[in-house]
Amino acid sequence: GEGLTYGEIQDKYGPEGITDFKGLGTDDTAVKHQLLSAIFKSEGYPNVDAFAQSFIDYREQNYRLWFISVKNAFHKFSEGLSLPAYAGWGNMQSSSTAMAISPMGIINAGNPRQASLETQEIASLIHNGPTGFCRDAACVIAAAVAAAFKPSITMEEIIGTSYKYLAPLSSKLLLELISNALALAEREGTYEKFRQSYYESSLRPVLCDSRETLPATLAILYLSNGSPRKAITYAANFGRDADTIGAMVGGIVGALHGVSGLPQEWVEKASNVSTSETDYSKPQYGTGDKPLDLSGFNYVDIAKQLQGVIQRRQEDLGEVSEMLTKMNQ
Numbered sequence: 001g002e003g004l005t006y007g008e009i010q011d012k013y014g015p016e017g018i019t020d021f022k023g024l025g026t027d028d029t030a031v032k033h034q035l036l037s038a039i040f041k042s043e044g045y046p047n048v049d050a051f052a053q054s055f056i057d058y059r060e061q062n063y064r065l066w067f068i069s070v071k072n073a074f075h076k077f078s079e080g081l082s083l084p085a086y087a088g089w090g091n092m093q094s095s096s097t098a099m100a101i102s103p104m105g106i107i108n109a110g111n112p113r114q115a116s117l118e119t120q121e122i123a124s125l126i127h128n129g130p131t132g133f134c135r136d137a138a139c140v141i142a143a144a145v146a147a148a149f150k151p152s153i154t155m156e157e158i159i160g161t162s163y164k165y166l167a168p169l170s171s172k173l174l175l176e177l178i179s180n181a182l183a184l185a186e187r188e189g190t191y192e193k194f195r196q197s198y199y200e201s202s203l204r205p206v207l208c209d210s211r212e213t214l215p216a217t218l219a220i221l222y223l224s225n226g227s228p229r230k231a232i233t234y235a236a237n238f239g240r241d242a243d244t245i246g247a248m249v250g251g252i253v254g255a256l257h258g259v260s261g262l263p264q265e266w267v268e269k270a271s272n273v274s275t276s277e278t279d280y281s282k283p284q285y286g287t288g289d290k291p292l293d294l295s296g297f298n299y300v301d302i303a304k305q306l307q308g309v310i311q312r313r314q315e316d317l318g319e320v321s322e323m324l325t326k327m328n329q
Contacts, residue, residue, distance in 0.1 A: 003207070006195055006239040017237035028247040030062040031070070031100035035122070036302060039103055044309035046104075046118075048125050052077050052084035067208070069094040069134075073126050085121075088128035088135065093209040097123040098138040099244040102251030105145025107309050109255075115139075115146035116165040133174045136166055137210035140178075141217075141248050148255035155226035158252065159218050174211065177202075181215030182222060191223045191234050208241040217248045228253040228262050271299070 009017050034054035038046040041053075055066075055074050066074065069091040076082035082089070101119055108115035119142040120135065127134035144162035147153060163171075163178055181202065188194040198219070204212040216238060224230035231253045235246035259267055 004239045004242075006199070006237060009237055009239055018233070026243045026247075027065045027067055027070075027096070028099035028244060030058070030065045031096065032103065032247075034058050034062065035100055035103050036306075039107060039309060040305055044107060044312050046122060048084045048121050051122050051125050052087070067094050067096050068092055069126055069131075070096045077125075084125055086128065088124050088126045088131075090129055091127055091131060093127075093131045093134055093204075093206055093211070095134065095137060095208050095210045095213045095241065095244045095248075097126045098134065098141050098210055098214060099247040101138045101142045102145045102247075102255070103306070104138075104142040105148075105251070105255065106306050107313060108142070108146040109149035109310060110146060112143035112146040112161050113165050115142040118142075133171070134210040136171045136174050137214040139166060140174075140214060141251065144218075144221075144252045145255045148252050153256070155221055155224075155256070158226075158256065159222060162218065174214065177211055177215045178218055181219040185219035185222050191220070191230075194219060194223060195238060203240070208244060213241050213244050213248070217245050220245065220249055221252060224249075224253075226253055226256055228257055 004012070006017070034057075035046070035051065037057065038050040038054040042050040055062075055070075056078060059074075059078075063071070063074075072091045073087040076087040077084045097119075101123065104119045104122060105112075105115045108118065116139040119139045123135040123138035124132075140162045143165055144158050147158045147161040159182070163175060166175060168175065181198065184197055184201070185194045188197055198216060202212060202215065217235070220234045220238065221231055224234055228250075231249045232246055235249045236242055238245055254262065
């Protein structure tokens with residue numbers, strides 16, 4: 001439903017809206033794979049320079065997929081106009097990092113504070129300064145994914161933890177918008193009523209603005225109570241920047257439930273996507289007839305690599321813990 005209103009989605013797909021998916025690769029898919037590359041090449045400790053290098057490494061393959069704010073940052077640092085740490089300053093608002101940030105939550109599984117802190121640096125590549133709220137949105141999603149790995153955690157606890165580590169003054173605007181969206185979801189009680197009210201009160205001129213997508217994402221998670229099918233279907237039928245909202249929602253419910261908690265038919269379809277089925281959204285981005293090639297990515301292998309990263313980071317923390325224990329003896 002990207003780029004459509006929810007009314008247009010219903011007109012196109014019927015009263016129930018979108019209930020299935022084609023397995024399309026989007027810009028969040030491309031940037032997420034770049035972030036994974038940065039994580040693996042930096043032995044599990046990526047920084048803003050490592051993330052920037054991934055854009056240089058993947059320029060030929062992914063440049064056509066990057067949104068305006070990403071291209072702005074890329075040209076600043078790749079042409080020597082800015083260091084990567086400052087390339088995000090003044091770029092237009094978008095959710096370009098938030099939609100792809102789930103790997104930062106995964107490598108910080110169970111440690112949402114650290115996920116938020118590390119993401120603060122990573123996301124500054126694309127957004128900083130006046131649009132720093134987009135960077136903060138990425139911190140929220142990373143923290144939510146990390147928190148979702150905790151045993152027996154509830155969706156309300158995940159939501160509350162997600163924005164807990166934002167700076168209360170510097171992130172005041174985004175925190176207020178999150179609070180307003182969650183209050184609206186609680187007051188309206190149903191997804192359909194919330195969606196209508198949110199359209200009436202909270203849309204932004206740029207549909208991918210994190211001030212619109214991030215609060216909507218958390219509200220959808222609240223209304224779905226963490227049900228993967230409900231959450232992802234709600235996201236698809238929300239319209240506007242639906243693929244971004246779906247990516248953010250999907251990363252969180254995926255971490256919460258694991259693959260066994262997802263609809264089996266969805267898992268099979270996503271696992272068997274062929275290159276011919278990953279054609280990027282041509283009409284919207286004018287990418288010609290070249291598909292987004294996902295054939296080189298084996299998600300089982302990626303999961304194993306991430307598991308190895310988590311283990312190495314755990315060992316590093318163990319060494320620090322052991323040292324502090326000895327110091328206190």
